[in-house]
Amino acid sequence: MLNENIFDLIIVGGGPAGASAAIYAARKRMKAILILKEWGGQSVVSSDIQNWIGTPHISGADLAKNLESHVKEYAGEFLKIKVGSMVTNSEIENSLDGNLIKISLESGENIFGKSLLITTGSNRKKIDIKGADEFEHKGLTYCATCDGPMFSDMDVVVIGGGNAGFESASQLLAYCKSVTLLSRSEPRAEKITIEKLKTDPKFKLIIGATPKEIFGDKFVNAISYLDKDGNEIKLDVSGVFVEIGQIPATDWVKNIVELDETGKIKIDPWTNRASKEELIWAAGDATNILYHQNNIASGEAVKAIEDIYKTLKTK
Ligand SMILES: Cc1cc2nc3c(=O)[nH]c(=O)nc-3n(C[C@H](O)[C@H](O)[C@H](O)COP(=O)(O)OP(=O)(O)OC[C@H]3O[C@@H](n4cnc5c(N)ncnc54)[C@H](O)[C@@H]3O)c2cc1C
Secondary structure (H helix, E strand, O other), X not given: OOHHHEEOEEEEOOOHHHHHHHHHHHHOOOOEEEEEOOXXXXXXXXXXXXXXXXXXXXXXXXXXXXXXXXXXXXXXXXXXXXXXXOEEEEEEEXXXXXXXXXXXXXXXXXXXXXXXEEOOOEEEOOOOOEOOOOOEOOOEEOOHHHHHHHHOOOEEEEEOOXXXXXXXXXXXOOOOOEEEEEEOOOOOOOHHHHHHHHOOOOEEEEEOOEEEEEEEOOOEEEEEEEOOOOOEXXXXXXXXXXXXXXXXXXXXXXXXXXXXXXXXXXXXXXXXXXXXXXXEEEOHHHEOOOOOOHHHHHHHHHHHHHXXXXXXXXO
């Protein structure tokens, strides 16, 4: 293989981690390629992000645009960008230049690199209860920002006691008649968010509620849950919004890195190196770090680039 077809670094993912990595790699004049399905990452659906440092309020869509335009400032001799491409597989190949990473795209194209930074984040977890598959897109949805306005003046339920659940509830309160949030255990969302929502008379929080079944005809018309004592309670609602966590988007690297039991990539927290291979790093929500935030994903990726640069320079 010709040397010019081999990148110093392949970065996969266009969320805050991937975008930060691409900017830092280009500024260090590494021959890099950024491959991503979509710009912006998970919080692209947020209507108001309030903790992206330096910007008191920004929508997820605007954050995505800003990340894209910042990265594109550096596109050129050193940085190539491939948008809309899903990476489906990865392998290590022996070559005359030593081990190389081979990345395969859904189009069938292969890309080779001396190093790889994985920043593919995670996707929403689907709920596995009776009626959930049947009523998906018929009243059961995984995106309050995308589908919320269709439930104006209706009673809805949000499932999930993390930040994403409370954030969805907060968005829905702007137009729904009532929002009931079902949380299996004590909510894990930030206290400030929980307290703010509790002051809204249209909001109700039920703790110790385990969702059981979705009911409906053509569309959702009710949900039932088991309360703390195991009693089945039925609520008449027109919409169910599910926010029960994330599944790491790491299927395409499972052959070349070590994953934990939840599918997250195990990394060394000092350097962001993935556990199995010396050529591979990972950053952001795809990794087994404890906290998942935009600023953290961005900083973790920068840390990884520093280590990749040092490693390749001293090789
Ligand atoms: C609804 C919601 C609201 C949130 N609000 C906030 C907030 O207000 N503040 C905050 O700090 N955090 C918030 N978060 C958390 C934050 O969004 C994440 O921590 C952050 O996006 C993680 O960034 P990342 O770059 O690691 O991964 P992601 O954001 O998940 O980005 C992954 C990227 O990889 C791409 N990708 C995935 N798989 C492939 C593949 N196989 N091939 C090619 N590309 C691929 C995707 O298209 C995407 O570009 C929120 C999360 C959610 C779900």
